[in-house]
Amino acid sequence: xxxxxxxxxxxxxxxxxxxxxxxxxxxxxxxxxxxxxxxxxxxxxxxxxxxxxxxxxxxxxxxxxxxxxxxxxxxxxxxxxxxxxxxxx
Numbered sequence: 001x002x003x004x005x006x007x008x009x010x011x012x013x014x015x016x017x018x019x020x021x022x023x024x025x026x027x028x029x030x031x032x033x034x035x036x037x038x039x040x041x042x043x044x045x046x047x048x049x050x051x052x053x054x055x056x057x058x059x060x061x062x063x064x065x066x067x068x069x070x071x072x073x074x075x076x077x078x079x080x081x082x083x084x085x086x087x088x089x
Contacts (some may be wrong), residue, residue: 014087020073022077023076026076027072029075031063032063033064039063
């Protein structure tokens with residue numbers, strides 16, 4: 001009985017890791033899409049400058065990460081299912 005308990009815990013940990021990877025992949029995809037919308041571009045509203053230019057990409061990345069963690073466009077779920085099928089022996 002003890003042998004069966006260990007693989008279940010490993011399976012749960014593996015599923016969590018696969019889900020995390022899927023969400024990160026969706027976040028990366030969304031970040032690239034958001035770059036083309038102009039989100040995170042510097043504007044004259046805050047004065048611009050090198051500091052704003054340096055940190056502007058960080059806001060885009062953060063938006064994408066938050067979107068993906070909250071369900072995003074559903075890409076992470078599809079990726080997760082595909083990874084589960086691929087990972088299943």
